[in-house]
Amino acid sequence: MSVWDNTFAISIVPILLKGLWLTIQITLVGFVISLVVGLVVAVIRYLKIPIISPLATFYVSFVRGTPLLVQAYVAFYVLPLLGVTFDALPTGIVVIGLNYSAYTAEVYRAGIEQLHKGQWEAAKALSLPRWRTWVRIVIPQAVRPIIPVLGNYLIMMFKDSAILSSITIIELLGSALSIGSSYYRYLEPITIIGLMYLAISFPCSLLIKKLERRFVPQH
Numbered sequence: 103m104s105v106w107d108n109t110f111a112i113s114i115v116p117i118l119l120k121g122l123w124l125t126i127q128i129t130l131v132g133f134v135i136s137l138v139v140g141l142v143v144a145v146i147r148y149l150k151i152p153i154i155s156p157l158a159t160f161y162v163s164f165v166r167g168t169p170l171l172v173q174a175y176v177a178f179y180v181l182p183l184l185g186v187t188f189d190a191l192p193t194g195i196v197v198i199g200l201n202y203s204a205y206t207a208e209v210y211r212a213g214i215e216q217l218h219k220g221q222w223e224a225a226k227a228l229s230l231p232r233w234r235t236w237v238r239i240v241i242p243q244a245v246r247p248i249i250p251v252l253g254n255y256l257i258m259m260f261k262d263s264a265i266l267s268s269i270t271i272i273e274l275l276g277s278a279l280s281i282g283s284s285y286y287r288y289l290e291p292i293t294i295i296g297l298m299y300l301a302i303s304f305p306c307s308l309l310i311k312k313l314e315r316r317f318v319p320q321h
Contacts, residue, residue, distance in 0.1 A: 111290040114281050118291065121277030122298050128195055128273060129260045135199025136259070137252070140206030145236065147207070148214050158207075165204035171265050173197050178269040194266035202259055209251050213244035250314035257306050261299060274298060 146158040165173070177197045178190060188196075217240060225235040267276035278291035 106289060106293075107287070110285070110287060111294060114291055115294065117281060118274065118277050118294055118298065121272060121274040121295070124271075125260065125263050125273040126302075128191075128198065128263050128266065128271075129256070132195050132199035132202065132263070133256050133259055135196065136202035136206045136255070139200060139203035141210050141241070143203060143207040144210035144214060147211060162204045162207050165201055166208075170198065170201045170262060171268060173201055174265060174269050190266075190270045194263075194269055194271045198259060198263060198266065202255055205255060206252060209248050209255075210244065213248040214240060216247070217244055250310050253306070253310040253313060257303050257310070260306075261303060 143158045143161060147155050147162075149155065174194065174197050177188075177193050181187070221239055221243065222235070225239050230238070263273055264275035266273060267279060270276075272280060274295050278288075278295045281291040282288035
């Protein structure tokens with residue numbers, strides 16, 4: 103039976119911190135991808151453009167209907183068989199970003215559809231170009247109430263990034279597994295990374311609750 107070793111636990115913290123930093127980088131870059139792609143997909147679906155809008159709807163359904171792990175495996179292990187090869191890190195970032203873009207697209211769409219039609223009519227009365235209507239009126243008002251939901255997705259992405267260890271990315275979980283296999287000790291590294299995930303996720307969840315009280319109208 104394994105017994106906790108303080109000396110060993112302290113010695114592996116610097117390695118795990120490097121993994122944590124990589125996890126944070128993956129999360130932030132992936133989240134930016136999800137926000138940008140999700141917004142584009144949401145707008146395309148809302149505009150109901152022939153052929154393109156149905157494709158966007160299919161994209162959302164397909165991505166949400168398949169596990170992130172399967173998507174990561176396909177991108178890293180299957181696509182190279184077809185001649186499409188990328189390094190593990192950019193592959194993981196793009197995969198997790200595109201995966202979450204399907205979810206943020208739905209959140210954006212809900213925010214856009216909740217916008218009062220009077221806003222559209224006012225923009226039309228002012229003869230504003232369509233792009234300016236979206237950039238100056240629609241998107242700012244649609245995004246404000248969904249900020250807490252997007253924040254929750256950010257926390258979920260931070261935790262789901264652990265899945266990318268399956269495609270050889272040495273992020274937080276990958277670092278712990280590497281240490282465990284090298285020293286045949288998993289108790290300390292797995293426990294420490296669990297605390298690290300909690301140390302970041304819990305304060306962020308409290309912040310999201312504050313944002314929800316501030317941005318979401320109370321009925």
